Amino acid sequence: MKPQINVGMIGLGTVGVGTLRVLLENKAEIERKIGSRLEVVRIVDLDTTSERPVKFDKSILTKNANEVLDNPDIDIVVELIGGLHPAKDFILRALKNGKHVVTANKELIAKEGTDILSLADKQGLDFYFEASVGGGIPVIGPLKECLAANKIQEVIGIVNGTTNYILTKMANQGSDFADVLKEAQKAGYAEADPTADVEGFDARYKLAILAAIAFTNRIDVNNIYCEGITKISGNDIAYAREMGYALKLLAIAKRDGQEIQARVHPTLIPIAHPLANVNDVYNGIFVRGDFVGDLMFYGRGAGSLPTGSAVAGDVIDIARNINLDATGRLPCTCFENRRIQDMEEVETSYYIRMLVDDKPKVLANIASIFGEHNVSIATMVQKDHCKGRAEIVIVTHKIKEKNFRNAISLVEGLPVVSKVNNWIRVEE
Numbered sequence: 001m002k003p004q005i006n007v008g009m010i011g012l013g014t015v016g017v018g019t020l021r022v023l024l025e026n027k028a029e030i031e032r033k034i035g036s037r038l039e040v041v042r043i044v045d046l047d048t049t050s051e052r053p054v055k056f057d058k059s060i061l062t063k064n065a066n067e068v069l070d071n072p073d074i075d076i077v078v079e080l081i082g083g084l085h086p087a088k089d090f091i092l093r094a095l096k097n098g099k100h101v102v103t104a105n106k107e108l109i110a111k112e113g114t115d116i117l118s119l120a121d122k123q124g125l126d127f128y129f130e131a132s133v134g135g136g137i138p139v140i141g142p143l144k145e146c147l148a149a150n151k152i153q154e155v156i157g158i159v160n161g162t163t164n165y166i167l168t169k170m171a172n173q174g175s176d177f178a179d180v181l182k183e184a185q186k187a188g189y190a191e192a193d194p195t196a197d198v199e200g201f202d203a204r205y206k207l208a209i210l211a212a213i214a215f216t217n218r219i220d221v222n223n224i225y226c227e228g229i230t231k232i233s234g235n236d237i238a239y240a241r242e243m244g245y246a247l248k249l250l251a252i253a254k255r256d257g258q259e260i261q262a263r264v265h266p267t268l269i270p271i272a273h274p275l276a277n278v279n280d281v282y283n284g285i286f287v288r289g290d291f292v293g294d295l296m297f298y299g300r301g302a303g304s305l306p307t308g309s310a311v312a313g314d315v316i317d318i319a320r321n322i323n324l325d326a327t328g329r330l331p332c333t334c335f336e337n338r339r340i341q342d343m344e345e346v347e348t349s350y351y352i353r354m355l356v357d358d359k360p361k362v363l364a365n366i367a368s369i370f371g372e373h374n375v376s377i378a379t380m381v382q383k384d385h386c387k388g389r390a391e392i393v394i395v396t397h398k399i400k401e402k403n404f405r406n407a408i409s410l411v412e413g414l415p416v417v418s419k420v421n422n423w424i425r426v427e428e
């Protein structure tokens with residue numbers, strides 16, 4: 001048992017401040033759980049002068065990362081600067097210098113996790129990243145430990161709070177994407193440059209991490225299909241609701257025979273599905289295991305304190321491992337290399353909204369093209385009509401995406417079809 005375990009932090013921004021607050025404000029409780037003193041002895045940040053919403057001894061702040069990375073007294077390094085570089089270099093150096101590492105950096109793990117995990121394995125050190133997916137929601141630990149006895153069949157998540165906030169507001173107010181995005185930016189729920197969130201990139205990093213752990217499989221993030229929410233309209237959400245669905249940006253990973261499906265896109269899910277009721281900035285992750293059945297993880301997927309809670313939880317786990325002389329017991333588990341299915345091969349149902357001429361035989365023309373491509377219609381509803389045109393909404397049965405795309409491009413070319421306004425995948 002070490003009498004004192006020392007932590008060095010790199011990055012004192014949103015999550016850094018949250019982590020420091022958790023470690024300082026619950027210090028006595030945490031130390032009792034570890035059985036040792038736990039001290040944050042150095043914090044690196046580019047900005048060492050601004051006031052932050054946490055009370056701490058400012059003399060431990062430095063701009064020089066070497067004071068953490070090369071400090072022989074530091075046992076655990078917490079990286080919270082984000083981005084690929086210099087974050088990766090800092091983490092590799094910390095591991096080379098015999099330090100355990102905690103990070104919340106999803107982009108780095110999704111893109112470069114293999115290098116880092118193999119160095120941690122080689123060194124017999126802990127590399128933990130619970131906060132990288134679902135912020136304050138524990139999901140990586142449960143998948144790696146509590147659910148290790150199961151073969152996981154699917155993981156479906158609402159893992160981006162910004163887009164979930166936007167879609168919830170669009171649903172509640174009947175507004176369109178661009179207006180709600182502006183509101184979300186004003187409220188501080190969306191970045192000035194919202195691309196990573198609204199185009200689905202952030203969710204894709206998180207899905208790469210979840211799928212790799214759930215399916216014990218190497219996942220190349222570039223092979224994950226990714227589509228954002230920018231084309232969703234208030235009408236799509238309203239019509240979906242009338243048909244018994246909620247519209248969410250889902251990160252979906254499933255076992256499919258010898259292959260894996262991994263995709264991020266706006267999706268209609270039945271109102272009765274537990275994910276349909278995950279609203280505002282909340283995140284939810286639905287997991288199906290072969291023995292445990294269905295599980296749902298729900299909570300705050302981002303924010304200073306919830307994310308700080310997850311980072312601090314990792315620090316505590318590692319501190320306990322150090323005291324038990326049991327570090328390195330959760331190494332990389334990507335044993336397999338199953339292929340990620342091309343999106344064209346994925347089978348799913350589709351919602352289509354289109355504007356057509358309001359006259360006889362139009363529906364017969366559309367149905368005939370669908371029929372030729374084995375696309376069968378489950379539901380068709382006529383919505384508004386004006387000036388000789390009608391808006392119709394169709395939901396199909398399951399069909400390979402390749403067939404669907406071929407059919408819809410021919411439908412788009414029909415003279416009686418003014419516009420295919422949108423089509424969205426449906427998860428039954």
Ligand SMILES: NC(=O)c1ccc[n+]([C@@H]2O[C@H](COP(=O)([O-])OP(=O)(O)OC[C@H]3O[C@@H](n4cnc5c(N)ncnc54)[C@H](OP(=O)(O)O)[C@@H]3O)[C@@H](O)[C@H]2O)c1
Nearest residue numbers: 011012013014015045046047080081082104105302303307
């Ligand atoms: N925010 C969340 O809710 C959340 C949730 C889950 C995961 N994460 C992840 O947590 C990590 C941190 O996010 P954040 O929101 O806390 O970011 P942030 O608020 O931008 O904080 C990053 C901090 O690191 C500092 N920094 C940047 N480069 C540095 C360097 N080379 N050396 C020392 N300090 C450096 C920045 O200083 P300057 O400001 O002066 O540049 C800033 O204070 C990211 O990987 C993010 O993806 C965030």
